[in-house]
Amino acid sequence: MTSNKLMTNAVWPVMLTPMNADRTIDWAGVDRVTDWYINAGCEGLFTNSRSSEVEFLTPDERVELVRRVVARADGRAAVVATGTFGQSAAEEITSIKKVHDAGADAVVILTNHLGEPGASEAEWSGQLETIVEGTGDIKLGFYECPTPWKRLIPANVYGWAAHTGRFVFHKDVSHSVPDMTRKLEASAGTPLRLYNGQISSVIESMALGGRGHSGYASSLYPELVVWLCAQNGADNEQTRLVQRLLTVAERMINVNYPSSAKQLLAQRTGMPITAASRMPGAYPLDDHGFAPLQNMTELIESLDLTLA
Template sequence: MLTPFTTSNHVDIDGLKRITTLYLDAGSNGLFANCLSSEMFQLTDNERLLITKTVVDHCQGAVPVVATGTFSRDMTANSEFIKKIYDTGTQAVILITSMLVEPDESEDVLKARLETIMAQTGDIPLGVYECPMPYKRLLSPGIMRWMADTGRFVYHKDTSCHSGAIDRKAKAVEGTLFGFYNADTATALDSLDSGARGISPISGNFYPEPYSYLLKTYRQEGRTEALNQLHAFLTMMDRVTHVFYPFAAKLFLQRRGLKIETNTRIPAETMANVDLIRLNALMDSFKALAGMYEIPLVL
């Protein structure tokens, strides 16, 4: 999820409720609040809790909500904040893999720290996110199977961006409670073929409707030629959405008619004319795609 801010860069609670409604109306069947797209590293602890609780309360149980709970190298501090996030009403609390270990520390060290967190957080359902910040720490199929076997892990946001790696990891947790969700558009259909439970790409913060359509259609009809074509369009469009993010996503939604400001706490350079032309082309492509596949638009 994105976090809307006011012109004075405070959390825009009304805007947050409006964007939550947008996600729900567009067919999202789960929400990840307080994540990297939410500018979570630029928020205070109180803001992280406020944002998460606002989303949970606004959803009123319509879909599961998860949120990040690890912002320290201190596992006890992480455990205490995990409890606070869970108290907002989330279905699970997400651990950032690169916040738990340094780049040169082994997976055995990661496992030990996960065990510490599990011991300190009772039976709180947990998830993991291979967040690209502060660095990308990918998990092996082996540790994912171990995590699945603990019974505590229910959500994994994968950033492997490689069909073979995704297949091995998804197969490792097949038949368990540990749900596999792919963050990468290009490998979205491959991951669903491998057993992924869902997809969670940043382009869904520009236009969630075609992603909801893709997932629903895949579940109903499988990987048809028409769906392959839709996926090809989304893959090409995805290259534009990663530039000037998350500012560009807020500008795109504002141009779609959502009442939010474009302010971000992540510094954003001024978009050059050519970048604005590409964003306009993205809008035209999105609308053409929706018309081609008869995808209802929320805005």
């Protein structure tokens, strides 16, 4: 286990899952991507995320993906992974234990899987309490996954979870500095660490006590996000330039995601991975559609930023 990196790492790429042309998992590609993130300076990896296409993997594939990433990381990076998939509390507890047994340093709970869209706070927080009580001392995390609907965690529930001492990871997608501020205040003095899922406000969230970033930008330009988060909320011309560039790049990659991201990753790195994806509506971009992404990457690389 790599719990030391779990509690010190600032950048958590939402790992892409390479696939073969027939949309089976490309396990050699998973190894390559794992190595690339770590070599770029990431000491934490978030697999079984939405970007990993977790919704479209089988239960066995989810567990095997965690096992493969953990084995390849081999202590060089901590690994967190989603472990809940919208089932009963008993089934979620079993699933969390399986993901933990596969080697995950912390198992992530998707907040929108704790109840139907119309469920009251009491209903879904009750489901959360049952899951926490049933999973022993396994370290846990939250992800406010935006699909199929988004459920943000109220500060009072966030604070309760933080003060159990069990929660160590939170990927925030509120896109709201005030909301993140309330969460950070509610969790002060606990092990729960907030990672902003939106690159455009990372400077602000880290200045308030957030611990870094977990999102698209980390997955495609990890070396820049590692540098930005190492500045720990410093607000100057250089950090603002990097944040602005990454904000634009993160927006651009939304088209045909995650196929577009795999396509760009292959172009950036030379890794022999395909753009194949199981996500509905995701397919490779044609030359016209891919050119803006390529141009954006070339612009970033041509600036020769002094990241020291």
